[in-house]
Amino acid sequence: MKKTFAKIAFLSLALTLGAPTISYGADKGSFDIGHKTFLLNGKPFTVKAAELHYPRIPRPYWEHRIKMCKALGMNAICIYVFWNIHEQKEGEFNFTGNNDVAEFCRLAQKNGMYVIVRPGPYVCAEWEMGGLPWWLLKKKDIKLRERDPYFMERVKIFEDKVAEQLAPLTIQRGGPIIMVQVENEYGSYGIDKQYVGEIRDMLRQGWGNDVKMFQCDWSSNFTHNGLDDLIWTMNFGTGANIDNQFKKLKSLRPDAPLMCSEFWSGWFDKWGARHETRPAQDMVNNIDEMLSKGISFSLYMTHGGTSFGHWAGANSPGFQPDVTSYDYDAPINEYGQATAKYQLLRNTLQKYSDKRLPAVPQAPAPLIRVPLFQLQEFAPLEAAYQGQTPITHSDDLTFEAHDLGWGYAVYRNTLPELPAGATLHLNDIHDYGLIWIDNQYIGKVDRVRNEKSIELPAVKAGSTLTILVEAMGRINFGRAIKDFKGITNDVTITTQQGKHEIQYTLKGWQSSYIDDSYETAVRALSAARKHTEKDTPIMGKRGYYRGYFNLKKVGDTFLDFETWGKGQVYVNGHAMGRIWSIGPQQTLYVPGCWLKKGRNEVVVLDITGPQKPHVWGQDKPELDKLNLEKSNKHNNIGDRPDLNSQAPALQTEVKAGNGWQTLALPGTVKGRYLAIQIESNQDANAPSAIAEIYVQDAAGKRIDRNNWVAKYADSERGNHTLDKMFDLQESTYWQTETGTSFPHLLVIDMGQEQQVSALEYLPRAEQGAPGSIKKFKFFVY
Numbered sequence: 001m002k003k004t005f006a007k008i009a010f011l012s013l014a015l016t017l018g019a020p021t022i023s024y025g026a027d028k029g030s031f032d033i034g035h036k037t038f039l040l041n042g043k044p045f046t047v048k049a050a051e052l053h054y055p056r057i058p059r060p061y062w063e064h065r066i067k068m069c070k071a072l073g074m075n076a077i078c079i080y081v082f083w084n085i086h087e088q089k090e091g092e093f094n095f096t097g098n099n100d101v102a103e104f105c106r107l108a109q110k111n112g113m114y115v116i117v118r119p120g121p122y123v124c125a126e127w128e129m130g131g132l133p134w135w136l137l138k139k140k141d142i143k144l145r146e147r148d149p150y151f152m153e154r155v156k157i158f159e160d161k162v163a164e165q166l167a168p169l170t171i172q173r174g175g176p177i178i179m180v181q182v183e184n185e186y187g188s189y190g191i192d193k194q195y196v197g198e199i200r201d202m203l204r205q206g207w208g209n210d211v212k213m214f215q216c217d218w219s220s221n222f223t224h225n226g227l228d229d230l231i232w233t234m235n236f237g238t239g240a241n242i243d244n245q246f247k248k249l250k251s252l253r254p255d256a257p258l259m260c261s262e263f264w265s266g267w268f269d270k271w272g273a274r275h276e277t278r279p280a281q282d283m284v285n286n287i288d289e290m291l292s293k294g295i296s297f298s299l300y301m302t303h304g305g306t307s308f309g310h311w312a313g314a315n316s317p318g319f320q321p322d323v324t325s326y327d328y329d330a331p332i333n334e335y336g337q338a339t340a341k342y343q344l345l346r347n348t349l350q351k352y353s354d355k356r357l358p359a360v361p362q363a364p365a366p367l368i369r370v371p372l373f374q375l376q377e378f379a380p381l382e383a384a385y386q387g388q389t390p391i392t393h394s395d396d397l398t399f400e401a402h403d404l405g406w407g408y409a410v411y412r413n414t415l416p417e418l419p420a421g422a423t424l425h426l427n428d429i430h431d432y433g434l435i436w437i438d439n440q441y442i443g444k445v446d447r448v449r450n451e452k453s454i455e456l457p458a459v460k461a462g463s464t465l466t467i468l469v470e471a472m473g474r475i476n477f478g479r480a481i482k483d484f485k486g487i488t489n490d491v492t493i494t495t496q497q498g499k500h501e502i503q504y505t506l507k508g509w510q511s512s513y514i515d516d517s518y519e520t521a522v523r524a525l526s527a528a529r530k531h532t533e534k535d536t537p538i539m540g541k542r543g544y545y546r547g548y549f550n551l552k553k554v555g556d557t558f559l560d561f562e563t564w565g566k567g568q569v570y571v572n573g574h575a576m577g578r579i580w581s582i583g584p585q586q587t588l589y590v591p592g593c594w595l596k597k598g599r600n601e602v603v604v605l606d607i608t609g610p611q612k613p614h615v616w617g618q619d620k621p622e623l624d625k626l627n628l629e630k631s632n633k634h635n636n637i638g639d640r641p642d643l644n645s646q647a648p649a650l651q652t653e654v655k656a657g658n659g660w661q662t663l664a665l666p667g668t669v670k671g672r673y674l675a676i677q678i679e680s681n682q683d684a685n686a687p688s689a690i691a692e693i694y695v696q697d698a699a700g701k702r703i704d705r706n707n708w709v710a711k712y713a714d715s716e717r718g719n720h721t722l723d724k725m726f727d728l729q730e731s732t733y734w735q736t737e738t739g740t741s742f743p744h745l746l747v748i749d750m751g752q753e754q755q756v757s758a759l760e761y762l763p764r765a766e767q768g769a770p771g772s773i774k775k776f777k778f779f780v781y
Contacts, residue, residue: 029171031178031212033231037294038257040178047178047259047296048349049076049116053125054104055085056305056326059097060364060593061336062104065303066111067361068332072342073349076114076178078261078298079104080123081166083158084133085311088405090154093161102165109176115169116298118181119162119203121145121155122189122481126268126322127313129474130481134405137484140396144482145186147195156202163206172210179212181261182230187221188728189479196225216261218730219245220660220762223252232256235300237264237731238278241767242289244658259296263287264731265341266301266329270320272448273632274719275584275624277329280341282766284348291352303336304328306589309575310406310516310568313476314483317706317726319431319447321472323585324577325623334589334621335556337363365592368555370617375547375604378613379528380537381468383544384520385410385512386527392510397487399471399513407516408607409469409486413506415493417461422495425453429469430485432566434607436466439538450709456493465506466538467491470566470607472578478728480706518570521546521603541609547602549617554595557617558587562625565608572601579604582629586622634722639712641747641781643675648777654761656682658769663778664758668698671780672753673711678744679775687717688744689735689771690725694760695750695780702760707751715740722746733764735771756780 032039038047050069057065066077081101087093095101105115122145123131136142139150169175182200186192196215203213214231217224226232232253236245246258265283267276290297304326307313314321327334331342338346338360350357390412391402399409415437426433431447437459445451471485493504514520524544537543561569561579569576569588572595576588602615626632649669654661674695678688694702710722713734720735726748736744759778763769 028174031171033212033257035255036257038296046291046294046352047076047116047298048074048291048352049078049296049298050074050302051078051262051298051300052303053080053082053301053305053326054101055082055098055311056307057303058591058593059100061591063107063111064361064364065332065336066108066113067358068336068338069302070111070113071358071360072302072331072346073353073357074113074299074302076116076298077108078116078300079118080125080131081117081119081162082123082125082127082131083121084128084131086161087133087158090133090135095161095165102169105166105169105176109169113176114171114178115176116179116181117166117177118184119159120184121158121199122184124184124476125313126315126326127307127476128311129483130313130476132481134400134474137400137482138403142482145189145195146192147198152198155199159202160206163203167207170207170211177211179214179231180207182213182215182227185217185235186215187217187224188477191224193225193227197227200227200230214259214261219248220730222249231259233259233261235262236260236765238266238283238286239766240286240731241658241765242286242293242295244767246295257296258294259298260290261298262300263290263297265299265331267732268328269323269325269584269623270315271323271580272582272626272628273584273721274626276719280344283341284344287345288348299331301326301328301330303332304330304334306334306577308577310473310578312578313473315727316475316478316480317708317728318450318723319475320723320727321431321448324579324588325585325621327621327623335367335591363556366553366555367619368551368553368557368592368617369619370549370551370557370559372614372616373547373549375545375602375613375615377525377546378541379524379544381408381514381524381539381543381607382537383524383527384408384514386524388512390510390512392508397509397511399485402511402513404513404515406471407520408471408514410512410514411467411469411487412510413465413491413508415459415461415463415465416504418456418459418493418495420456420458422456422459422493423453424456425492425494426467426487427489427491428452429467430483430488431472432470432607434468434539434542436538438463441540468539468542468607478706479704516568518573518575518603521570521605525603542607543605545604545606545610545613547613547615548599549602550599551595551597554597555592557590557592557595557619558621559590559602559615559617560587560622561604561615562586562622563612563614564604564610565606567605567607570603572596581608581627583626584624586625587618589621590617632721633716634710634713635716636712639747640714640745641673641675641712643677643779646779646781648677649756649780650759650778653775654773656769656772658763658765658767661761662758663761665756665778668755668757669780670753670755672750673779673781674748674750674756675779675781676746677777677779678746678773679742679777680773682772682774683770686771687736687738687740688773689720689733689764690761690773691730691733691764692762693725695754695756696758696760698755698757700757703750703754703756709749709751711749712745712747714745722748730762731765733771
């Protein structure tokens with residue numbers, strides 16, 4: 001007995017002083033809560049966790065990325081478990097290959113790292129539908145992340161499967177897992193302690209009562225769903241006021257250990273916006289401050305990796321799809337190499353270790369270039385559904401209703417005779433639609449731009465309307481995660497007849513569905529060999545392209561698709577991800593472990609058609625090259641309202657400092673548009689900034705922001721655009737260019753008339769709330 005205790009005590013001392021040395025099958029240990037600290041095997045322990053996502057890293061590179069985190073000075077790995085990648089079809093589970101999460105945890109233990117598991121069921125993570133499987137939407141009336149019987153039944157089955165894989169690996173059983181998270185940032189979704197409690201109970205049944213469980217939220221909302229028997233942790237990002245973030249938690253639980261369970265090292269990128277970065281020194285200063293105060297943290301992300309295939313999600317309000325790269329401006333970049341941010345953080349973390357940190361490991365593959373090569377084989381998109389019997393129906397046109405999770409749909413209908421100038425209304429296309437009448441291409445509608453209609457030329461009776469719809473990633477944050485794909489509502493045509501407007505609702509559709517898979521691409525290319533001139537496709541050069549390149553030396557590379565349009569890429573059968581000419585991402589990361597000496601195959605599906613069907617490989621990525629049809633700024637002078645004759649609903653000034661402020665209007669005001677005219681700042685020399693706003697209805701409840709659209713801003717700096725003021729993220733913000741003069745005008749379209757009784761305002765979360773406004777006028781019209 002004494003021998004065992006001495007062994008554990010020695011292990012505890014090693015863990016406290018420096019990087020731990022643990023191995024699978026080690027003696028059973030403990031992880032508990034002490035007075036203002038965590039206790040590892042009875043000794044005070046500060047968690048320094050690195051967030052990694054196993055599906056975003058090729059399995060042959062898992063161990064290298066874990067070693068990179070250890071060399072950085074971390075002592076734990078934090079992971080989400082992605083429900084939708086493990087159960088891609090209802091009832092069919094896969095925990096093998098790149099999905100072998102248990103092996104990932106064993107590799108962490110082999111390399112002396114503990115593990116924190118976050119099994120959802122919802123994870124967010126800028127991942128398709130926040131990790132929830134698309135097939136849940138086959139039940140049209142399902143309520144996600146609520147006590148919907150079917151949803152909870154499927155969650156229980158999934159969580160039991162996860163527990164089968166991972167519960168044997170808790171520290172109490174000799175494994176590396178020290179904590180398990182219950183749900184994820186639920187305060188940003190709703191208030192339902194009973195739901196959160198039922199998720200906790202499911203996890204307890206699978207994992208047992210000895211493992212420590214926690215929940216995470218923001219400092220502004222964590223009490224809404226906080227359960228008494230769970231550890232409470234905060235999520236916030238670079239530049240935050242640390243004391244302010246933990247102030248309320250310390251008042252409620254003065255003896256509890258403190259932890260930032262997601263400290264955001266950077267941010268994610270969206271199609272059509274600049275590459276996001278965060279200052280390295282600000283990140284390191286915050287981590288230094290937390291460690292000096294004994295506060296644990298998990299760095300989200302330490303290494304982001306890549307959302308291969310169709311797994312990148314989308315943000316809301318509106319629709320803001322994420323790019324393929326999940327570089328995140330993290331200390332370890334997308335392809336696993338140390339950045340300047342890494343070196344700066346490593347120097348700081350060395351101060352908190354009594355042992356010299358391990359050497360930074362060499363990359364598992366060199367970076368290589370690939371000479372330009374042509375993709376000479378071509379198959380029109382029609383070849384992908386050649387031989388299919390079209391589905392005839394008039395009601396539900398969504399992908400989900402026809403058992404398709406990801407990919408494309410072709411819808412056809414017959415049109416009546418129409419004069420030029422009639423308008424086709426698509427209510428709504430999710431997410432990108434191309435439109436033809438007979439063999440004539442008419443144009444596109446893009447959900448990113450909130451486009452829902454298009455003007456038609458003169459149409460002869462009996463003409464065929466064809467609509468190709470591409471689905472991008474489902475929304476992963478907020479209430480809009482119930483994100484059906486395809487044509488999600490009705491399709492109508494309005495036209496003028498004399499003094500009257502006539503509206504047609506199109507019924508009797510025929511549709512064909514195209515799965516997003518390498519197998520579908522190969523089948524289409526094979527079918528295209530039988531193509532004849534009389535089969536000339538109406539979609540022209542939109543379709544599948546295939547080409548090859550040869551390698552004498554294998555390595556990581558970045559294939560450049562700047563001359564291509566929009567679609568998907570496969571390399572040697574691996575789904576690499578989405579491309580879109582608008583940027584900012586123009587290259588795709590191709591891991592060397594998926595390449596081979598000799599001939600390598602590249603297949604591209606391009607639904608808009610390439611300028612030139614060629615590709616080359618670079619030895620560095622291109623993540624910040626925009627090629628927009630128009631600016632992402634909201635400064636169109638035609639959208640600027642004349643408010644001279646408008647009386648403000650509120651004219652006041654706000655207090656300085658961090659945190660939400662609620663400003664009641666003298667009375668309830670009705671209107672569709674919100675305008676904020678900023679007259680001055682707390683610091684007259686600083687640019688103006690606002691992190692978030694809400695408005696309340698006549699009953700004092702927050703008005704839903706899902707249909708809000710950024711209308712006008714007279715000044716926006718870089719990616720700090722007006723839409724950041726209502727993107728559900730308290731760490732992002734709108735900001736003016738430096739040196740612009742007052743007043744500043746901001747206009748938001750709520751989508752419909754609303755009764756407004758109050759404005760809720762949040763300044764930036766960093767210490768001192770930089771850029772805070774002072775005097776302003778608020779209009780509702």
